[in-house]
Amino acid sequence: MDSLYTERKRENFMLRMPAKMNEEIRRMAEMDGISINSAIVQRLAKSLREDRADGQ
Template sequence: MQDVLYSGRKNEMFNLRLSERMKEDIRRIAEMDGISINSAIVQRLAKSLLEERVNDQ
């Protein structure tokens, strides 16, 4: 994901439970993009929420 939808500013801490497989998939994607697992998760959430807002219009 090259479009940065997450600024990296520390805002709110949130614990998240993931299956080992999902965590490994996200880790691999984050590594390929050169970003942290946290950033990869936040970027995907931001993209999903943005797409949902656009589709609701």
């Protein structure tokens, strides 16, 4: 994971998402042996890295 997103400081917030998306993330997290939170953070970090690479 990108070192920009591994610091110990954390911010909490509620996230609303469609039930189908929640189920898909839950399944992926379970298959990877990680928490749903970790799965979401990994996906967000990947998206942000890709945006940086694209110059956005």
